[in-house]
Each structure stands twice: as C-alpha cells, then as structure tokens.
Amino acid sequence: MIFNYLGRTTSISFKRFYHFTNKRLRVTTSRRIQKIMAATDRLNQTSDIISHSMQHSDSTTSLAALEKPFKVTVVGSGNWGTTIAKVIAENTALNPQLFARRVDMWVFDEKINGKNLTEIINTQHENVKYLPGIELPENLYANPDLLDSVRDTDIIVFNIPHQFLPRIVQQLKGHVSKHVRAISCLKGFEVGPKGVQLLSSYVTEELGIQCGALSGANLAPEVALEHWSETTVAYHMPADYRGEGRDVDHKVLKALFHRPYFHVSVIEDVAGISIAGALKNVVALGCGFVEGLGWGNNAAAAIQRVGLGEIIKFGRMFFPESKVETYYQESAGVADLITTCSGGRNVKVAKAMAKTGKSAEECEKELLNGQSAQGLITCKEVHEWLESVNHLDDFPLFEAVYQIVYNNVPMDKLPDMIEELDLGLKETA
C-alpha cells in the first residue's frame, strides 16, 4: 500500500498540485471533482506521513521488519537497460528503508573518444553511447566487472540482447547465491529440441534462482523521457520464500519499478507475459505486410485481432498455467501488441518487403543498421516447433507470416491463407 502511495505522490509537486486543484475548483464543484480532490488530499497527507516516518525510521510501516535493504543490480546497459536502471535508481533513492541506495549497472565497457563508457556514466551521469541526452541518477553506478556488479546483490535485473544471455549466465554460474531473485526484461522464449523454454526458466535452471519477467508497451526512448506508460511485472512466488521483509515479493517489485510516469502492475503469470512478448513480433510482421500493401487500418486491426487470438491459443496450448486475462488485460499483452504493431523494427522490415519486393534479409540489412527484427527469428522457431508437434494448422497467421518470409509466398494471399488454414482445420476436425 505504502509503496503505491509513495510512487504516486511524488508525481505531484506542490505547485502543480495547487494549480491543478485551484483550476478544478474554479471550473466545477461537482461531487465527482470533490471526490478526486479528496483522494489527492489523502495522497498528499500520506506522502507527508511517509516522509516523516522515513526521516525518523518510524517502525509503524510494514517495512520495519526488513533486516537489510535489498541491493539491486542491472545487467545490461543498452537503451532499454539504461532506462530501466534509471527507473530503479530513482526508486532506490526514494526508498532507503527498502533498498540500498546504490544500484550497480553492469556495462560491457568500451572506449568513447579515448574514455571508458563506465567512467563517463559515473562522472557525467549520462550513457552517451546508448541513451544520449538523458540525465541518469547519481546513485546509478556503472560497473565494468560483471562478477563485482552482482557481489552481495539481492535482486538481478537482466536487460541485455537475447543472444548474449547464455554467455552472461554461464559467467555468473557459481557466483550467485540461491537467495538472489531475478527479473528478466528480455522478451520471450527460445525454441530448442526440447520444446519452448521461457528465458526466465532458463535463468532459473542455470543459476538456481527464482526469475520473473518485466514486459509492457514500453518503447525505451519514451520511458526515458518520462512520458507516461504502463508495464507488467510477473513474478511467481518461490517455494523457498523467506517471508515479508526478508525476501522479494509483489510489493517490493512494485516499489522497485513503479514511477509516476511508469505505472506497474504486478502479477504471477510469467509465462503469459513472456509468450506475448515474443509472439507480438510475428504479428507485427503481418501488420507491416498489409500496411506496405496499402490496405489501411481495417486490415492492420484484423491482423492484430487474429494475432491476439493466436497468441492466446499458443499460450493456452503450451503453457496451460498462463491466464487468458494476461493477454487481453495487461500492458504486456494487448497494449504491447498495439505499440509494437504501430511501429518498430518488425513493421519497418515487413513494410519494406511489401513495397520493394525484396527479401526479409535484404530489407533488414538496408534498414536496421546491423540490428535484427526479432519477429523473423521467432516466426521460424515457432514454425519449426509447431511442425514438430503437428499443430501448424492451428496458427494460420503465424504460418502465413513464416511462408511469406521464408518461402516467397505472395503476401496479398494473407487473408486467403488465414481462411484456408482455418478451413483445413475444420475439415480434418
């Protein structure tokens, strides 16, 4: 409760609040507005109480039981890694009872004009390479030494490119206590011969630590600029949970990630948000095709509708513990799908394919400057997996996207292919 209030109240500076209520008073005296103001008043009072209690280490809050504030480490320092580290460091500074002030961010060090990137971050408080123009909190410490960055840490937040995870995890092996908890900001899953494995499960298996996930409609530059957005944190409480005040729980995670400009919902469904986070990129390719063909908003919305349906089906089929509500009610579900389909790398590459007739590979090379459109990899992995378990017919959109990307099937057949595969299913059923 208190964490929520704390996150909330910091959003209203006194001056702005005064202006706000004053303006409201002038324009209306409706009961509704009075209620809103009363709620804001309560928030302000709560804020006073909390600041007070924090100054005096008041023992009436639920944080009093905390033996030692949680130390947090962010592994990764790209634009999303640095943005999340900024969010976290702001919160640790505001919650000294709950978190150690200093947040370590592991940085793969490199020279920028002869100077180490870590040194620049620690002196200028700006990641000039990956998040230029954004001031970082001074309690965020860029650490070039991976093992040093996680020494005595309680919470590790992974936020590196997908393909680096195995290497990093292997380096961490044997250096992380089993009581450490982790959150993965990497999207999705990996398909191997054993089947579909969530990245969070991979971390748990390799390091023996509980790992949740963070995902949402979060284009990093907008979050870095503190434009309002929402996100979802999923964390399944572990069997060896050590009790309130001594271990990470949903309240602690909300306090760690929630900001006035970054609204957090904490849920249990790690599988749901991971599945949605991976498969949305395949749907975005489909949207890019119909956009590139000039088919307009109706068609793009249709692709998103079909895509959401297939995401839910995939989740229910292979991760029956995931919840349908996660897909249509969480930021990591429908909202992230909408954001991803309204722009980004996958849409860009697919649009170019539609407009130029060039291959995915060529378009990726020309447009993404060495980066990859994750949907291209995911749709192939998903195709191979679905083929191996004989379920291709159940996912007509995913399959159509795969066929367009890898087998040159003409993309104007997309609507037909969706219906054909659908019919095929009904006929054999």
Add this chain to the structure above:
Amino acid sequence: MIFNYLGRTTSISFKRFYHFTNKRLRVTTSRRIQKIMAATDRLNQTSDIISHSMQHSDSTTSLAALEKPFKVTVVGSGNWGTTIAKVIAENTALNPQLFARRVDMWVFDEKINGKNLTEIINTQHENVKYLPGIELPENLYANPDLLDSVRDTDIIVFNIPHQFLPRIVQQLKGHVSKHVRAISCLKGFEVGPKGVQLLSSYVTEELGIQCGALSGANLAPEVALEHWSETTVAYHMPADYRGEGRDVDHKVLKALFHRPYFHVSVIEDVAGISIAGALKNVVALGCGFVEGLGWGNNAAAAIQRVGLGEIIKFGRMFFPESKVETYYQESAGVADLITTCSGGRNVKVAKAMAKTGKSAEECEKELLNGQSAQGLITCKEVHEWLESVNHLDDFPLFEAVYQIVYNNVPMDKLPDMIEELDLGLKETA
C-alpha cells in the same frame, strides 16, 4: 458450409489462382505448402460443384428447403449504408437460391444538379453524393419511398445516422410483419431515464421484430474499395424461429454479408458488440488527448488497454449476458477499438483540443463540417448513467474523459486521474 465456400471461392479468379499456385510450386515443396494448395484445390472443386448445382437447381444442397428466397432491404444510404448495400447486393446476385436478386436501398432523396439522387444511383450505379467513385451492383435499387422499400421484405438492414433512428422506426410502425428480421449497423446504445438500451432492443420493442447488429473494424471507404477487412454480425435466434430454409439464421447472415474482402464472423452476443461499438469512441477521445500532448505510442496503447478493460467491465456489469470473449476476440471488439483509436473523428477532435486548448465544441465545429464526434455524446450519457447508479468510481478512464471534455480538467492529469479513481475504489472496497 456451402455459403462459406461460395464466398471464398469467388475471391480467386482462375488466372490469379494459377499464378499463385505456380509461384508457390517453384519456391518450395514443403508439406505445408502442399496442404495449402490442396485446400485451395478443394475450394475450387467445391466452387465448380456449386456453380453447377446452381445452374441446375440441384436439390442436394441444404438450400433446397427454401420456400422463397429472402428479400433484403437496406434502410440508409450514407457512405457506410451504401457500402453495406453494395456488399449485400453482390451476395444476393451470387446466391439466387437464397436471396431475391434485387436489393432495395431506401434513400432520403435529394436533388443533385437538378436530378434525383435515386435516379442517378439507378442509372449510373454510383452514389455520387455519399460514395463517389465506387461502382455499385446493377441489382441494387435506390428507392425514395421508405414504406415501398420494405414492402414484402424479409430482412431489413438499418444503416442510418443514430439520431434518425426514432423517426424512421415510427414511420415503419404497423408496416412490417413480425416475421421480418433486422440487423442494425448503428453502433451502440442510448442512455435514458430507464437505463442503457441497445439500439437493436429499441427496434425490437418498437417494431416487434427480432434485431441483431453488425459491427467491426470497418472504415467505410476501405470496405468500399474492397480492401480486406473483418466484421462481426451478432444475432440472437428468436423464440419464434420458423426453421431452416424458412427463416434467417447464422448461415443465412454469413451468406448475406461475407465477401472475399469482408470476412464475417457470426455470433450470438448482440449486447457485447453494441457496447463495444459505443464505448470505443470514448476511448478514442482519450487516445486523441495523449496523442495531442505528444506522449507517444506507449501512452496511446495504455489508454486502449485501460479502455478495453472498462468496456469489458461495463458490459459485464450492465449486460451480464454479454461474453468477455466478444470484447477481446471479435472484430467488433478489440479490432474496432484499435481502428477507431488510430484515426477518425473522435481522435481528431481530441487531438485538436490538446494542441490548441480550445473546447470540444469549438474543435468539433472547426474540424467536422457539421458532423459530430460520437464519443462526446456517449461520454456524457455514460457519465450520467454511472452517476445515477453510483458506479463512477469503477470507470476511471471514462470519467476522466468526461471531466476533461465537460469540466475543463487539465488533460495532462489523465494518468493521475486514472490512478486516483482507482485508489478511491480500493479504499472504499
């Protein structure tokens, strides 16, 4: 079954189909592709069989029991009315066993350069006033006489502006047999002192005929141009259903509306698609505000997520017979929400309010050329209804939009207001 196939197969001209399969054969021989082709082959064969059977009035089809083909009338001839009439007339021409070929479209007649609009439509096959540039089927008959247009008709499709419905319905009273069935393409509901009433229920109450609804992610100009889109038709089977071949059912409705470029899903949930169709406009205002403020894609997606949640809540609270799946799985639900939030009148007006600081009324006048942004009316009706039943706290986004539009509450407080009202709810719970 047959109707589906018929609708489908007409989408593939032989030449295009040949090119398509040929190209596919060249690029791959995967099992998957072979299955797609097999399905296409089956469709083609089915098409042949159907054409054949239609020429010989073969009695092996399920249509043989039909006593008399259904006569269809479209009431309304704006851009959406004319587009839907085009869709229907294409289908009645293709399905002579099922439908009378001629489709009447009631037109509020007016002079265009000295000529009657109905005459122009019937000779030039173009609605030069409301859907210029689109060729209409010659079996679509523009009828200036409302009562004549519904004489001996079996199915009435209402597609007129919301505000004209009561007048039209009063004129029809006493002139429509109780066996007539209706589909309303008008979105939504009306809030009166008695509560929230669906427009379809209003038609049923006033005329004593069963009435369903059609709604989806359908910007009329894109459908008119035959760009691919999807829609949802909802029809609750009436107690006095007269049996297959003699009465309208889901298969008949699919045959009436489904086109290769206009994919139809037929469901029972009239309330669900009507609620979604009305409330999406309120959500679109919220999206327009954050867009106008320059908050970016994350914020717009967040508004849509919260909006979808409140639409579902509203439906479940006041129309418990509506199904959650309708909202997140049908074109009339999430897809229409996405399309509406990506453009259209409500977004336009709200964006202008954010950018210029002008009132909703001023922006509407300046931008919409005498038309109205439906969300402005709906958010007021919804506010008044929720206030009267003491449920304002449950719908923070709808309420925030209302306060911004009607009480000058600053729109940059939107995220706070959503959280405040949310908190208010939790505190009293």
